[in-house]
Amino acid sequence: MTNSGEDKMQFLNSAGNFSDLEGDLIAPNQSNSNFKPSTTLNMGSNQEIISTLDEPVSITISRDLKAVAYKLGHVFFPKQSTLLLKDWDLWGPLTLCVILSISLEGNYKVNSNAPEFASVFALISFGAIVVTINTKLLSGKISFFQSICVLGYCLLPLVIVAILNDLILFITGNASVISFGFRFILIVVSCFWSVFASTAFLAADTINLSDRKALATYPVFLFYFVISWLIILHTN
Amino acid sequence: MNNIQLSNDGSGQTHIFTSFPETHQDQPNYQNIDSEQTTSFLDENASTEKTYSIWQIEYYQKYFNINTTDFISRIIGSMVPSFGQNSLLNKIRPNPDLYGPFWITTTLICTIAIGGNIVSFIQNFGQNYTWQTDFHKVTSSAFTIVSYSVIIPAILYVIMRSRQARTEMEFIEILCIYGYSLAIYVPVSLLWLINVSLMQWILVIVAITLSGSVLFLTFWPAISQDQNRNIALSVMSVILILNALLGIGFMLFFFHYPSPGNKESITSSVAAITANNTRV
Numbered sequence: 287m288t289n290s291g292e293d294k295m296q297f298l299n300s301a302g303n304f305s306d307l308e309g310d311l312i313a314p315n316q317s318n319s320n321f322k323p324s325t326t327l328n329m330g331s332n333q334e335i336i337s338t339l340d341e342p343v344s345i346t347i348s349r350d351l352k353a354v355a356y357k358l359g360h361v362f363f364p365k366q367s368t369l370l371l372k373d374w375d376l377w378g379p380l381t382l383c384v385i386l387s388i389s390l391e392g393n394y395k396v397n398s399n400a401p402e403f404a405s406v407f408a409l410i411s412f413g414a415i416v417v418t419i420n421t422k423l424l425s426g427k428i429s430f431f432q433s434i435c436v437l438g439y440c441l442l443p444l445v446i447v448a449i450l451n452d453l454i455l456f457i458t459g460n461a462s463v464i465s466f467g468f469r470f471i472l473i474v475v476s477c478f479w480s481v482f483a484s485t486a487f488l489a490a491d492t493i494n495l496s497d498r499k500a501l502a503t504y505p506v507f508l509f510y511f512v513i514s515w516l517i518i519l520h521t522n
Numbered sequence: 523m524n525n526i527q528l529s530n531d532g533s534g535q536t537h538i539f540t541s542f543p544e545t546h547q548d549q550p551n552y553q554n555i556d557s558e559q560t561t562s563f564l565d566e567n568a569s570t571e572k573t574y575s576i577w578q579i580e581y582y583q584k585y586f587n588i589n590t591t592d593f594i595s596r597i598i599g600s601m602v603p604s605f606g607q608n609s610l611l612n613k614i615r616p617n618p619d620l621y622g623p624f625w626i627t628t629t630l631i632c633t634i635a636i637g638g639n640i641v642s643f644i645q646n647f648g649q650n651y652t653w654q655t656d657f658h659k660v661t662s663s664a665f666t667i668v669s670y671s672v673i674i675p676a677i678l679y680v681i682m683r684s685r686q687a688r689t690e691m692e693f694i695e696i697l698c699i700y701g702y703s704l705a706i707y708v709p710v711s712l713l714w715l716i717n718v719s720l721m722q723w724i725l726v727i728v729a730i731t732l733s734g735s736v737l738f739l740t741f742w743p744a745i746s747q748d749q750n751r752n753i754a755l756s757v758m759s760v761i762l763i764l765n766a767l768l769g770i771g772f773m774l775f776f777f778h779y780p781s782p783g784n785k786e787s788i789t790s791s792v793a794a795i796t797a798n799n800t801r802v
Contacts (some may be wrong), residue, residue, distance in 0.1 A: 311681075401657060422579050423586040424621070497589040505625060508632065515636055 311488035347395050354378045361442045364486035369486060370439055371432045379438020382445050384408045388512070389448045402515060409516075413509045414438060420505050426493045433488060437509070440484035444510065448517045455521065470518060477514040481507050562609035583696070585620040596622060600702035603735040610699060611691075611740045618694045623701020627667050630704055633711045634667075635660040638776035640715055646730045659776060667704065670768055674761075675700045679756060682744060699740050703733045703765070707772065714777045722773055730769045 316428060356378055360369050387406040389416040401409075451469050458465035484506055489499045551729075574581040584681060599610040638659045682691065698777040710729045714722055735759075748754040 345737050369528070405657070419579070420586075420621075420625075423583055427587070499593070500590045501588070501621060502594060505628075508625070508629065512632060 297474050320406045324397050328376045330505070349505075350377065354381070357439055358442055361439050365484040368487075368490075368492070370436050371428070371492075374432050374435035376431065376435065379435060382438060382441045383407060386441060386445050386448055388412065389445075389452055390516055394485050397420070397456070409515065410441070413512070417509050421488060421493075422497050423496075424495060424502050426488075426498075426502060428474065428493050436484055437506070438489040439511075440480045440487075442477045443483070444473075445515060447472050447476040447514075448520070451517055451520060473514045473517055473518050476512065477510050484510075540559045552737060555765055557653050570572070582620075584617065587617050588619045588621060593619075593622060595639055596702055597626075597705050598707045600699075600736055601732055603732065603739050605739065609739060610702065610736055611695070614695060614698050614702075618692070618698040620694070620698070622702075622705075623671065623698055626701050626705050626708065627671050629708055630711065631660065631664045634663045634772060634776050637711050638663075641717060641777050645716070662773075666771070670764070671700050671704060672697070678741075678757075678761070685753065687749075690747060699737070703737055707769065711772065711777075714773060717777075722777065726773045728768050730766045733769075734765050737761055737765060748776055751759065 354375070357370055357375075357378055360367060384407070387403045387410070390401060390406050391403050399498050414434050414437040417437060418430055421428060421433055422430070441512075450472060454465050454469055481503070484500075485503050488506060489495060489503055493502075596610070596613050596619075599613045604610075622681060639656060642656070669786075675693065679691075679693045679696055704727050710725050713725055716722075738758065745754050745758055748757075
């Protein structure tokens with residue numbers, strides 16, 4: 287017997303729809319008359335729509351590289367922009383993850399327990415997936431790949447420090463206390479920078495975590511902490 | 523269905539109901555229509571909650587429905603044994619979460635593996651021996667902690683389910699309590715880095731006492747419902763003994779080996795452990 291209520295609701299809705307329809311009915315007519323020539327012109331010119339097929343490969347690659355580099359710049363200046371969330375890509379995270387895995391790869395000549403390429407790669411990717419699922423479970427409004435993209439791009443400070451770490455080790459050797467202290471400070475700073483940059487995106491007010499920001503931030507911290515631990519343990 | 527139409531007709535009644543909502547609980551016979559209406563709304567809410575299937579991520583959001591202050595109070599409740607209103611069971615009872623158990627066990631795996639490596643790193647620093655990270659520590663600590671915090675709650679649940687007519691606790695609650703009871707070992711495993719044998723033993727005894735008493739206070743009221751007193755006592759003592767073994771095992775296995783992967787040092791460390799045992 288909810289009919290009476292539903293009828294009322296339908297009537298209200300339809301009344302609302304009529305005003306919308308009026309607008310819609312007028313708009314297509316105008317657009318049809320006014321914009322038809324322009325759309326056919328666009329189709330004829332072939333510049334805007336099929337442009338990526340005709341251009342040289344170098345331009346395509348350079349444009350994508352520029353997009354990746356532009357996003358990497360945002361990691362160093364996390365000014366609460368939503369660029370990494372808006373158009374996410376996985377090229378940047380993949381590249382950074384591969385670079386980090388190569389730089390942390392152990393020495394096979396010594397029979398060691400150091401991590402291999404595959405284990406570092408798997409640790410980073412599974413860690414990012416677990417942190418993302420955690421954010422989703424805390425009912426954060428973010429899509430799966432957006433979060434993976436942010437976590438991957440925010441590896442950049444750690445990647446730079448991992449390469450610096452290799453250079454310092456190459457110059458000074460393993461057993462120097464001063465170089466160890468210098469590496470330690472560098473890694474701590476980069477770890478906190480990574481956490482800071484990623485929380486600027488992941489714990490922003492738009493994600494709607496309200497009183498759970500600390501709960502969502504802690505796994506991110508743990509993720510970057512374990513990676514920076516791997517970097518500081520890396521010896522030549 | 524009928525109720526809504528009736529309430530639409532008698533709009534004055536619903537007005538009374540909304541203006542004095544507290545009278546509704548006290549006077550069930552006052553307006554049957556209103557009470558029926560509220561139950562129908564409750565049913566609708568329940569049906570919308572059940573629409574998620576097990577494969578959807580929203581299904582599991584009810585196990586992560588805590589905020590930061592809840593989480594902190596639960597962690598404190600897992601470290602400080604207390605009775606009645608402040609007990610850990612009362613804190614987790616409305617909605618047991620899986621956030622705490624998952625991230626506490628993950629943190630503990632990390633701190634124990636990292637701490638074990640730091641201990642061997644400090645002892646090998648500056649020597650000619652090329653020190654390597656021992657990633658088997660991560661594997662073994664992960665295996666121990668995960669099996670402790672999943673298998674034991676499962677066994678305990680089966681025992682309680684089969685021995686008692688009315689189950690006092692759900693599986694998710696036991697899992698939650700076991701996860702939180704590991705929280706005390708996170709700060710303790712960081713303090714174990716101070717490589718003084720007496721200090722380490724004092725810390726392990728404090729940790730075992732605190733987490734063991736929390737486990738006792740939460741599980742004893744449920745387990746003591748068992749008709750056979752001996753079985754109840756033995757189950758409780760097995761829980762406490764396993765907890766003590768876990769704490770002592772962490773300390774001896776991860777924080778007493780001077781250098782992993784070196785056979786001579788392992789034999790010497792075994793000698794050191796036996797010496798420690800005899801000292802204590």
